[in-house]
Amino acid sequence: MTDARIRQRIRDASATVLMWTTATLIVCVLTCILSDILVRGLSQLSWTFLTAELQDAGRSGGIGSIIVSTGLLLMVTLVVAVPLSLATAVALAEQTRTRSRFTRMVQHSLDALAAVPSIVFGLFGNAFFCVLLGMGYSILSGGLTLACMVLPILVRTTEQALRAVPIEYRHAAAALGLSRATILRQIELPVAAPAIAAGLILGLGRAMAETAALIFTSGYVTRMPASLLDSGRAMSVHIYDLAMNVPGGNARAYTTAAVLIVLLVMINAVTTLLTRRMAGRIRDAVVPEGSR
């Protein structure tokens, strides 16, 4: 073997080692965080914890009302953000090559919005929804603020998903005289559905993990919300409060965090399952016969 050949081998081998090491490190970090939270958290987990009302600032009792508040917040967020982002993404993806000034402006705004720190969203939500629109500290204010925050993620992922649909379908459909609405509804949206769902999970995750944007909008109140105009404490806010403001609240903070993670994983699994079923025909179609 020549020297050059040996050097090449060594370079290849070290590159391989480096790549595997970094990949392993990333997995390790994730495993450390997850196992820490789950081990410390799940030991205290019980049915009562999930359903009971909170007592003694969270040191005892459960997080029933917190889970309900979080669910309502997410519902408001989704009901507002999903239709808005879908419509925006369709409008942006329509402009295949000719990017008008308006399109560029919208895209820049979205990028700027995505880079805004969540505390700023919180202050904006407080000034706009709570004060200006008079919604006060409420789940509605919080949900709307979260919707503003996840909008850029949802729009961008949906737009990418729509743009990734092979142009051949559009040509075939146009040649058959199909309207743009039909092409979108019958062909492009079903094909893009799995990728859109992935974006949705990303946005949901961001919304569920959010604390700063909610402190000033949906507030701290721990009792069971009676309506969307009631204040309600989200799980992430609860974790923050237990860990920072309540002496002896750490154990409960861990348990709440464990529940949050399990919920996220569950949402992830359910969404994946639903889109798989919804796009079942398409997935069957895209994967060639024999390779399944």
Added chain:
Amino acid sequence: MISTKELCVHYGTALALRNASITVPTGEILAIVGPSGCGKSTFLAALNRMTDLIPGARVSGRVQVGGQDIHHVTQDASQLRRRMGMIFQKPNPFPMSIRRNIQLALREHGERRRNELEAITERVLTDVGLWDEVHDRLEMSALQLSGGQQQRLCIARALALQPQLLLMDEPCSALDPLSAARVESLIAGLRGRYTVVIVTHNLAQARRLADRVAVFWLRDGAGEIIEQGSTEHIFESPHHAIVAEYVAGARG
């Protein structure tokens, strides 16, 4: 019948197709041949206004289908394309069932009667020789068919709208030889019932299929028709020296 007169297509400021004038009588097959990049596909796209989908494309000159000017402002592109089936080089069935592939456009254009939809589906699938192969699995995804079957399904999908004209852009070139032969004989069987304009790189195929042949060539950076006529004329006694060399396989 379809005829074009001094049809030019610009992409931005660049001329892609210059003064293409051609007439195809009803029921005949016109083959368009010539080297790559000489405006053949552009010509085809201008016929059913697929050029509308290409940003910056500009069409001038006249295209008449059955006596109607298709680039006339009042002409609705979707109604127009309905009357002209288009088959692409790469088979492009929709990612849905075989049945829905055929019926989607029919429903869109107002056919709601179930019996009628099923009857048309059976008729066009029989027409392209697919019925026997797929009649018991019409709910199967069209993308599970082989490439040749997919292309025949695309032809069936186009035929379902009862077009006056079929535009085919190298419909056999992405298929294996057996499938290609199958699709070719299917196209030959359409002669007399449909007017067909087919772009092909396969000169032997043009000779077998076509009643008339137009040879496109690149001149001064733009494609144009350098010679056209009956298949016999183009292959046996072309006037143009380049065409003679091209059909003899010495050029292009």
